[in-house]
Amino acid sequence: MTIWLWIGFLLFVLFMLALDLGVFHRKIHVIKIREAMMWSAFWIVLALLFNALLYAMYENHWLGIGTEVGHRLNGRVAALQFFTGYVIEKSLSLDNIFVIALIFAYFKVPAIYQHRVLFWGILGALVLRGIMIAAGAALIQRFSWMIYVFGVFLILTAVKMLIARHDNLEPDKNPIVKLVRRLYPVSSEFDGQNFFTMKNGRRAATPLFIALVVVESSDVLFAVDSIPAIFAVTLDPFIIFTSNVFAILGLRSLYFALAAMMEKFRYLKMSLVFILAYVGVKMLISHKFPIPAWVSLAIIGGILAVGVLASIRGNRLDTARLASPLDESHA
Numbered sequence: 001m002t003i004w005l006w007i008g009f010l011l012f013v014l015f016m017l018a019l020d021l022g023v024f025h026r027k028i029h030v031i032k033i034r035e036a037m038m039w040s041a042f043w044i045v046l047a048l049l050f051n052a053l054l055y056a057m058y059e060n061h062w063l064g065i066g067t068e069v070g071h072r073l074n075g076r077v078a079a080l081q082f083f084t085g086y087v088i089e090k091s092l093s094l095d096n097i098f099v100i101a102l103i104f105a106y107f108k109v110p111a112i113y114q115h116r117v118l119f120w121g122i123l124g125a126l127v128l129r130g131i132m133i134a135a136g137a138a139l140i141q142r143f144s145w146m147i148y149v150f151g152v153f154l155i156l157t158a159v160k161m162l163i164a165r166h167d168n169l170e171p172d173k174n175p176i177v178k179l180v181r182r183l184y185p186v187s188s189e190f191d192g193q194n195f196f197t198m199k200n201g202r203r204a205a206t207p208l209f210i211a212l213v214v215v216e217s218s219d220v221l222f223a224v225d226s227i228p229a230i231f232a233v234t235l236d237p238f239i240i241f242t243s244n245v246f247a248i249l250g251l252r253s254l255y256f257a258l259a260a261m262m263e264k265f266r267y268l269k270m271s272l273v274f275i276l277a278y279v280g281v282k283m284l285i286s287h288k289f290p291i292p293a294w295v296s297l298a299i300i301g302g303i304l305a306v307g308v309l310a311s312i313r314g315n316r317l318d319t320a321r322l323a324s325p326l327d328e329s330h331a
Contacts, residue, residue, distance in 0.1 A: 002065045005057070005238065013126070013245060021119055028193060030111045036256035043250030047086055050246065054239070055079040071236045077293065081234040082243050084297040088233065088275065089247035091304055092226040094258070094265075095161070095272055096251070099218050101259040106171055107211040113193045117208060118252040121215040128216075129223050129244050136227060137237045150228035151283030157225045158276035161269065171214040180205065180213055229276065232283040233293055264315055271307025275300055 058066040059075025066073040073081070104114055139146045171177055180186070185204035191197035195209035230240050278299060282291050 002063050002068075002238070004063055005065055009238075009242060009245075013249070016249065017119075017123060028112055028116075031115055031253075031256040033257060036253050039253035040250055040257050043246070043253060047246040047250070050242065051079050051082050051086075054082050054242070065238065066236075068236075073236060078236070078239060080293045080297065081236065082239050084293045084300070085230040085233045085239060085243035086247055087297065087300055087304075088229050088279065089226055089244050090250070090254075091275060091300070092222070092229065092272060093247055093251050093254070094268060096219065096222045097255045097259055099222075100215055100255055103171060103211055103214050103218065107207050107214075109208060109211050110190070113190070113208055115252065115256075116193050117212050117215060118255060121212055121219065122248055122252055124216045125219045125223070125248055126245060128220055129227065129248065130241060132223055132227050133237065133241050133244065136231060137235070137240065140231060140235060147231065147283050147286060150231055151280045151286075154225075154228055154232075154276050154280030154283065158273045158280065161225075161276065162273045171210075174214055174217055176213055176217045177210055180210065186210060225276070228283075229279045232279045232286065233296060265308065265311040266314055267310040268304075268307045271303050274303050278303070 055075040055078065056062075057075075058073050058078035061067050066075075066078060100118070103109075104117075109117065136150075140150075185199055185202055187197050187199045187204045187206050189197075189206070190208055191206050193208065195206060195212065196203055197206050198204070227240075227244070230243065234240060279296075282296065285291075
């Protein structure tokens with residue numbers, strides 16, 4: 001009977017997306033930081049309200065949810081797992097924001113059209129992540145040792161994130177972009193907010209569509225990194241999917257709020273590295289030394305706080321250094 005909860009949640013998400021694009025953002029305009037901050041706050045509050053609803057759902061076992069064999073949960077544990085998963089996915093999406101900003105800069109996407117690309121990019125991400133979560137849950141249920149594979153993978157991902165650079169992004173070398181260019185004519189000019197246009201009497205893709213393709217493909221790579229992380233928090237598919245969805249729904253507004261300021265949080269990437277490494281280790285020791293969700297939440301919150309505070313302090317030191325340069329005569 002839990003199928004009705006899934007259907008209800010999916011209908012709610014589709015309603016919110018339709019409301020977003022068809023009502024609140026029907027008129028094309030550049031998203032300012034103040035508007036983006038307000039929308040970010042809206043999505044966060046909505047996630048917290050859903051978390052309260054989730055508590056009631058699992059505490060009272062609506063339509064049998066939380067009573068599945070191997071996944072028996074009460075309201076307090078379910079709500080804590082959702083919030084921890086939401087924080088993890090929201091944190092890991094910060095690196096995605098920086099990459100999206102580079103993609104838009106590479107293709108010179110006008111700010112007024114970026115919202116449209118992100119809307120359809122997020123819609124595609126919801127579908128792809130749903131498929132990947134279902135596949136991951138099925139693998140762990142069928143092969144319990146897959147939890148160790150995910151753990152090792154996350155530790156390797158942390159190492160990769162530590163040494164990887166995003167400033168050398170080359171979207172034209174993306175195999176999916178190459179395939180699109182081979183199968184379909186591509187225009188070199190934008191045609192408003194259209195993904196397709198007419199070129200020499202033939203239908204052609206615009207640079208806006210190519211940017212969308214790159215955003216979608218980059219999200220797949222990020223999903224491969226982030227989705228295994230939430231399996232360290234819970235194995236309940238409904239909690240995994242809903243926490244992912246709420247993190248993604250707020251990604252668009254978070255991008256417009258933080259994209260211009262990401263460079264100021266220089267040590268945040270290091271925090272993400274430690275979060276992935278911690279989650280990977282947690283999965284490797286989960287059978288012998290299970291770590292409660294509230295402990296994980298405290299550790300992850302602490303790691304993020306250290307990254308933010310270190311970034312703020314670093315920026316202040318740089319400002320002070322520029323404000324009081326060394327006397328050249330004593331250099």
